[in-house]
Amino acid sequence: MKAEILSIGNELLNGTTLNTNANWLADRLVRTGVSPEKIVTVGDDREGILKELAGAAGQVEVLISTGGLGPTHDDITKEVVAEFLGTELVEDESLKRHIVSLFQRRGVDMPEVNLEQARVPGGVALIPNPIGTAPGFRFERKNTHYFILPGVPAEMKRMTEESVLPFLREHFGERLGFVLSQTIRTTGIFESRLYELLQPISDIQALAELAFLPHRFGVDIRLTAKAARKTEAEQKLRAAQDLILPKISEFVYEVGDRSLEEVVADLLFRTEKTVAVAESCTAGLVSHLLTNISGSSAYLLGSVVSYSNEVKHGLLGVSAETLEREGAVSEPTARQMAEGVRRVIGTDFGVATTGIAGPTGGTEKKPVGLVYVACSGPLGTEVRRHVFHRDRLINKYRFAYAALNLLRQHLIGLAGQEKISP
Secondary structure, eight states, X not given: OEEEEEXXXXXXXXXXXXXXXXXXXXXXXXXXXXXXEEEEEEOSOHHHHHHHHHHHTTTOSEEEEESOOSSSTTOOHHHHHHHHHTOOEEEOHHHHHHHHHHHHHHTOOOOGGGGGGGEXXXXXXXXXXXXXXXXXXXXXXXXXXXXEEOSOHHHHHHHIIIIXXXXXXXXXXXXXXXXXXXXXXXXXXXXXXXXXXXXXXHHHHTTSEEEEEEETTEEEEXXXXXXXXXXXXXXXXXXXXXXXXXXXXXXXXXXXXOOHHXXXXXXXXXXXXXXXXXXXXXXXXXXXXXXXXXXXXXTEEEEEEOOSHHHHHHTXXXXXXXXXXXXXXXXHHHHHHHHHHHHHHTOSEEEEEEEOOSSSSOOSSSOTTEEEEEEEETTEEEEXXXXXXXXXXXXXXXXXXXXXXXXXXXXXXXXXXXXXXX
């Protein structure tokens, strides 16, 4: 089944408002078995809206529009739909009562202009809006089902979940089939390298749609399997994962939706281990990520932002000779930072970062984007070198994730679940 998503509003075109509605709707439609063919954004413009409504008729099975159902002069979606249908706007008494009641429950005086929202194109079926004043409605033309929804995200989502998707499931049933998705989350590897490692891609795509989704923390691999029956879709998804995971296991930290810090926190909770962090280039970001999880005081006992050599030497015990000979950004310094913070704070693990976030400070031997991350624990101390070549903020996040991933692998190694990757 094909669908079009139509987003209406000048604020979407001039950059004032981010169009999160289209993203959310596309995700829900795909999960339901409906394939969005295109997403179109138009302003509060009569001709633009009318063109999209007419162009969709008979071309897609479903069109969902959002926006333009408010009570003000620029909310023209209802008027344009009425013109498209060749009908007039009529006042609906049940809508009028709903709007008045909503304001009464809120204890707020109702502006008279809100009663304009009780007028809808004649002949349409109403879509209830349980939390707002803008009603939605639906109708059919040339075998295309139109769903006209408000642009307020909370209202649109509620109406989609409670009315639109149930309607599609009831009326199209078996045509929708089953669509299952799974996310494989990776860090410490670039999208192009992942693509190389997963060749031949065609073997995976024969089972499931494959998408690479890079972000500042790493690259997500999104698998989507479609089938007539749920068990068949599940089998396709598992088979696709079986082709992927052995090839990239050292970079995968989650099959699911958890963040890396959630995965690390879960391991720390389950192993009942504690950690301390010494940060130079990340300036507290690793500690920040670790404390994003409720209950983090059970495992993060303390941290040191050791930006200066004086702090590295005075608090963490990094030798003056190492700092003089190797420099602050070096393997020996990272090693001694991790061992020092573990010793000083008295934890099971010590984690350290030292690097050059940029854009200044790089040299030919030590370029911008260079970082050394270290983990010291019951399995010993390990230091890894990475070069990311990004801007300062992205570098800091990638540095922090490299450190967390190293800690994750040591925790897994300690639990005996797998060997630590070299």
